[in-house]
Amino acid sequence: MMMVVKKKKHYFRCCEWKWIVLCQLLLANAVCASHHGNPANDLVDIINKNRTAQKLPELNDSPGLGCMALQYVELCKDNCTSNGVVNCKPPEDDFTEVFGPNCGVELPTFGTITGHVVGCQAKYLEPSLAFSHVLVNDSKALSLIRNKSHTEVGVGLVGARKGSFFWCILFSDGQTNSTFVLEDNGEGIKQKTGCFSGSTFPCSGGHRIPVFLNNFMTMVLLNIFLLQHLYQTWFVMM
Ligand SMILES: *[C@@H]1O[C@H](CO)[C@@H](O)[C@H](O)[C@H]1NC(C)=O
Ligand SMILES: *[C@@H]1O[C@H](CO)[C@@H](O)[C@H](O)[C@H]1NC(C)=O
Ligand SMILES: *[C@@H]1O[C@H](CO)[C@@H](O)[C@H](O)[C@H]1NC(C)=O
Ligand SMILES: *[C@@H]1O[C@H](CO)[C@@H](O)[C@H](O)[C@H]1NC(C)=O
Ligand SMILES: *[C@@H]1O[C@H](CO)[C@@H](O)[C@H](O)[C@H]1NC(C)=O
Secondary structure, three states: OHHHHHHHHHHHHHHHHHHHHHHHHHHHHHHHHOOOOOHHHHHHHHHHHHHHOOOOOOOEEOHHHHHHHHHHHHHHOOOEOOOOOEOOOOOOOHHHHHHHHHHOEOHHHOOOEEEEEEEEEOOOOOHHHHHHHHHOOOHHHHHHHOOOOOOEEEEEEEEOOOOOEEEEEEEEOOOOOOOOOEHHHHOOOOOOOEEEOOOOOOOEOOOHHHHHHHHHHHHHHHHHHHHHHHHHHHHHHO
């Protein structure tokens, strides 16, 4: 009798544990699902909303600029100080000599970069928080965002191994769709990590990898759970 009770208790504890894990995974997935898509595109939308609220024209989302913004943060991602200050000054020439070629920007279509904003933070922030807390937190950055000369915008972001996140916004006054054109019909060169606005490739930056891992883990645990459940049912039927 004692044995049976003990076994039963153990069975229930095990079951509860599994339910807790399952619920947490489902919850984590539901939370992560709200991050779906590309946070760099979300930032372009936020920038454009902020401009149109001031009756300024919307900026064209340029994948060429976005990819170069990602290159910028890739180069700078280890230069974030503990209080969120960017300590990084890539040479001007890097745009035409390194960033552009790494993205597959067609050199003859290179335009003028009329402004850039960079920011970093110890952890990942939602696009709206990254905008207001990190990128556009003072009047200087706000006037840059609202400059009338800009016609195009591109956003790149990446998470560094140390855990900090880096964002970059680039502006240009180029002709829409004819500056910073990416080769291969606008596809350009696939980037290994990070996210950039207007990308035709799925975003693999920052939190996308954890989401993928989380989904993977969910599938594994869900399968174990279902298999165990099937086994139990099977034993009952025997
Ligand atoms: C990043 O920081 C290091 C150390 O302060 C510095 O030597 C390096 O030049 C910085 N990188 C860039 C691209 O500015
Ligand atoms: C807007 O950007 C252009 C090009 O970078 C610059 O010459 C101009 O001074 C800026 N205007 C304002 C109001 O900041
Ligand atoms: C635009 O951005 C600034 C700086 O983050 C913020 O104070 C302002 O409320 C924003 N305006 C709109 C309409 O979103
Ligand atoms: C805005 O953030 C930057 C770093 O991202 C920081 O250097 C600057 O002091 C902040 N400005 C204000 C007004 O908080
Ligand atoms: C630029 O390209 C986008 C996407 O292909 C298109 O929707 C937009 O109308 C184009 N704009 C101009 C001015 O050609």
